[in-house]
Amino acid sequence: MSRRMDIKTFAEAVGVSAATVSRAFGGAGRISVETRKRILAAAEQMGYHASFHARNLGSRRGGSIAFFYPELYTDEPDYFINEIVIGINSTLKHDRLFTVTPFDEDDERLIANAREQILDGRVSAAIIISGTVGAASLISLAQKTRIPYVVIGKSTLNATNTVDYDNEYGATLAGRYFRETNRKHPAYISGHLDRPKKRGFAAGFGVSESEILEIRGGAGFKYGYQAAEMIYHHHKETDCVLCANDIIAIGFIKRAAELGLKIPENIGVIGFDDIAIAKNYMPAISTVSLHLRDLGVSAGEMLEAQFAGRNIIQNEVVRCDLIIREST
Amino acid sequence: MSRRMDIKTFAEAVGVSAATVSRAFGGAGRISVETRKRILAAAEQMGYHASFHARNLGSRRGGSIAFFYPELYTDEPDYFINEIVIGINSTLKHDRLFTVTPFDEDDERLIANAREQILDGRVSAAIIISGTVGAASLISLAQKTRIPYVVIGKSTLNATNTVDYDNEYGATLAGRYFRETNRKHPAYISGHLDRPKKRGFAAGFGVSESEILEIRGGAGFKYGYQAAEMIYHHHKETDCVLCANDIIAIGFIKRAAELGLKIPENIGVIGFDDIAIAKNYMPAISTVSLHLRDLGVSAGEMLEAQFAGRNIIQNEVVRCDLIIREST
DNA sequence: TTGTAAGCGTTATCAT
DNA sequence: ATGATAACGCTTACAA
Numbered sequence: 289m290s291r292r293m294d295i296k297t298f299a300e301a302v303g304v305s306a307a308t309v310s311r312a313f314g315g316a317g318r319i320s321v322e323t324r325k326r327i328l329a330a331a332e333q334m335g336y337h338a339s340f341h342a343r344n345l346g347s348r349r350g351g352s353i354a355f356f357y358p359e360l361y362t363d364e365p366d367y368f369i370n371e372i373v374i375g376i377n378s379t380l381k382h383d384r385l386f387t388v389t390p391f392d393e394d395d396e397r398l399i400a401n402a403r404e405q406i407l408d409g410r411v412s413a414a415i416i417i418s419g420t421v422g423a424a425s426l427i428s429l430a431q432k433t434r435i436p437y438v439v440i441g442k443s444t445l446n447a448t449n450t451v452d453y454d455n456e457y458g459a460t461l462a463g464r465y466f467r468e469t470n471r472k473h474p475a476y477i478s479g480h481l482d483r484p485k486k487r488g489f490a491a492g493f494g495v496s497e498s499e500i501l502e503i504r505g506g507a508g509f510k511y512g513y514q515a516a517e518m519i520y521h522h523h524k525e526t527d528c529v530l531c532a533n534d535i536i537a538i539g540f541i542k543r544a545a546e547l548g549l550k551i552p553e554n555i556g557v558i559g560f561d562d563i564a565i566a567k568n569y570m571p572a573i574s575t576v577s578l579h580l581r582d583l584g585v586s587a588g589e590m591l592e593a594q595f596a597g598r599n600i601i602q603n604e605v606v607r608c609d610l611i612i613r614e615s616t
Numbered sequence: 617m618s619r620r621m622d623i624k625t626f627a628e629a630v631g632v633s634a635a636t637v638s639r640a641f642g643g644a645g646r647i648s649v650e651t652r653k654r655i656l657a658a659a660e661q662m663g664y665h666a667s668f669h670a671r672n673l674g675s676r677r678g679g680s681i682a683f684f685y686p687e688l689y690t691d692e693p694d695y696f697i698n699e700i701v702i703g704i705n706s707t708l709k710h711d712r713l714f715t716v717t718p719f720d721e722d723d724e725r726l727i728a729n730a731r732e733q734i735l736d737g738r739v740s741a742a743i744i745i746s747g748t749v750g751a752a753s754l755i756s757l758a759q760k761t762r763i764p765y766v767v768i769g770k771s772t773l774n775a776t777n778t779v780d781y782d783n784e785y786g787a788t789l790a791g792r793y794f795r796e797t798n799r800k801h802p803a804y805i806s807g808h809l810d811r812p813k814k815r816g817f818a819a820g821f822g823v824s825e826s827e828i829l830e831i832r833g834g835a836g837f838k839y840g841y842q843a844a845e846m847i848y849h850h851h852k853e854t855d856c857v858l859c860a861n862d863i864i865a866i867g868f869i870k871r872a873a874e875l876g877l878k879i880p881e882n883i884g885v886i887g888f889d890d891i892a893i894a895k896n897y898m899p900a901i902s903t904v905s906l907h908l909r910d911l912g913v914s915a916g917e918m919l920e921a922q923f924a925g926r927n928i929i930q931n932e933v934v935r936c937d938l939i940i941r942e943s944t
Numbered sequence: 945t946t947g948t949a950a951g952c953g954t955t956a957t958c959a960t
Numbered sequence: 961a962t963g964a965t966a967a968c969g970c971t972t973a974c975a976a
Contacts, residue, residue, distance in 0.1 A: 294970085295970060296969080296970095304946080305946065305947045305948080307946075307948080307971080307972080308947075309970095310970065310972085311945095311946085311971095311972095314971075318945065319946080337732065337735040338736060339737050339968085339969055340679075340737050340738040341670075341672040341678070341679075341738075341968090341969080341970090342952090342969035343969080343970055343971080344669040345667070345669040345670050345673050345952050346951085346952060346970035346971040347952085347971055347972085348952060348953095351669075365698040365702065367693065370698065371693065374691070385715070385733075385738070390705075404665065405713075408667060408671075409620070409668050409669060410669075410713070509892075538893070539896060542896055542897075542898055542900075545898060563693075564837070565893055568837050568867060569870075569897065570873060570897070570898050622952085623954065632962075632963085633962065633964075634953090634954080634955095634963090634964095635955080635962070635964080635965095636961085636962060636963075637954095638955055638956090639955095639961090639962085646962095647961065647962080648961060666953080666954070667952085667953050669954090670952070670968095671953080671955075673968050673969065674953070674967085674968060675954075675968085676955085676956095676968065676969095946975100946976085947975080947976075948973105948974085948975075949972100949973090949974085949975100950971105950973085951971085952969105952972105953968105954967105954968085955966105955967085956965100956967075956968100958964085958966095959963085960961100960963080960964100
């Protein structure tokens with residue numbers, strides 16, 4: 289196998305022209321059922337495979353679908369993203385190549401690389417997680433180059449084709465629940481980019497934002513640990529906590545338990561996202577479900593709709609629910 | 617932006633030939649520092665980007681690095697794979713496109729799609745998780761097409777460039793530990809493709825394989841649940857369990873606790889893989905660490921070595937350790 | 945229905 | 961160091 293067989297020599301071997309071979313593969317051009325069958329069989333038998341790059345270059349389209357997401361955790365799996373990917377994957381037609389590319393806010397090269405993928409024609413459609421500067425840059429690039437795209441989350445760039453989730457409302461549910469179950473001293477452990485959660489939490493609890501104890505965290509178990517220690521040592525009165533995501537909640541619960549705090553008796557905790565582990569944790573974690581997979585599914589469908597020409601300019605908001613389990 | 621600018625019109629605008637422009641980008645050809653700088657600046661300013669497909673076609677190389685893995689969980693994140701991906705990603709040079717593609721053993725189309733990616737030249741190097749028929753097919757394809765590749769796991773195809781992990785030894789450690797801590801009635805909850813684990817477990821415990829109660833499971837929390845119920849109802853004497861992966865262990869512990877079994881007092885449980893959640897679970901899960909990230913790192917390095925021409929034909933075995941935490 | 949020939953946008957070869 | 965020009969392997973009018 290010194291060199292790949294090209295269409296010409298293959299066509300010759302079969303006894304047809306290159307054009308006919310091309311037609312046999314592309315569903316388009318008119319060709320007799322019989323010749324097509326003959327060519328396909330011969331290709332199978334002789335091991336002919338059209339070159340991906342040549343095919344794309346010749347047809348001046350093609351290219352894969354990319355999922356761009358901000359790399360928040362550099363050193364840990366991103367469970368949030370994973371759930372969304374599952375949803376997207378289950379929707380997209382499997383004959384399309386699907387790539388997932390992180391863009392790091394702090395790494396110029398990564399974001400440049402993501403942009404380049406669109407600019408050089410390798411990516412012909414995109415799903416983009418919004419909320420960062422990098423994302424904004426990619427969205428406006430997608431608009432400029434006129435490729436089909438859908439944004440997950442809010443977009444300031446008056447993007448069409450948006451699948452959004454309502455963090456603030458979800459947090460309101462959490463706040464309300466804590467108030468109704470007679471908790472008195474709320475705390476909020478923040479992650480990245482989620483001011484709306486705090487706002488909703490305060491509203492639901494019926495207080496102003498400034499009355500909520502906020503502990504700044506970030507993505508990762510360890511921030512939950514730190515928050516638990518902070519509360520144990522300096523904010524004993526705290527009796528309920530909303531965590532910006534389930535991973536933080538797990539870290540919090542774990543450390544709190546080690547310190548002798550009882551969950552949910554002493555402190556009720558609610559997480560965010562409802563990743564797979566949440567309901568399998570001990571205690572099972574109460575959480576605001578963003579229905580991440582549905583989010584992925586919607587995004588995928590919205591993209592397919594654009595491919596199909598039905599370029600309906602719509603924005604969708606996936607509902608979110610409070611799921612009460614054992615940690616509250 | 618009706619159409620992308622091509623190299624010819626760009627070259628004209630800058631006042632050089634297309635060939636010179638090409639040289640300015642490719643690090644190769646000899647070109648004066650000055651012209652290169654001028655061209656690069658102009659490209660930046662005019663927004664010229666070479667077409668990915670044309671570039672690859674012209675240079676008769678290119679293509680991305682693919683990570684092929686068997687899709688075991690169709691409906692859940694695969695934590696095992698995620699950890700490996702993190703390792704690979706941290707190693708690979710970021711200017712190479714890295715795609716991750718599942719091939720499903722039960723879905724002809726998915727595996728055909730994976731093969732096609734290699735055959736049509738889109739993928740020019742691969743990292744393949746071994747252990748399934750699909751994997752074997754991909755490995756032999758990689759060999760036939762002579763692309764650089766590395767296999768993670770054991771390969772029957774006398775593959776070179778293998779990064780292996782020693783499941784059997786890890787399980788031996790687990791068996792031995794249970795014996796030394798005076799457990800008497802071992803059970804093994806299997807996942808996929810891991811007969812060696814059972815063998816090692818029996819050896820470590822000092823009994824024959826047939827003396828180990830085996831409960832057939834699979835990937836996913838629910839198999840852990842089912843196993844716990846099975847043991848609770850039909851195998852009361854069981855006092856220690858090795859689970860084929862951490863997810864199963866979590867499911868097992870969760871359900872066992874619900875049934876009133878105390879972990880580790882009544883039953884000691886050891887998981888496999890040491891995924892991120894293992895040490896953050898309550899109780900923290902004792903597990904056989906496969907050092908998944910190191911595995912990914914090694915695989916990435918081995919591939920880079922092949923690119924660099926140092927095609928050292930070597931096989932590596934990443935050590936594995938038993939990590940004792942709270943579930944034993 | 946099939947063949948001929950002109951692109952597609954690069955890189956590589958060979959001059960200069 | 962730079963410019964012409966021929967590949968690269970396919971698709972797609974345009975003819976037949």
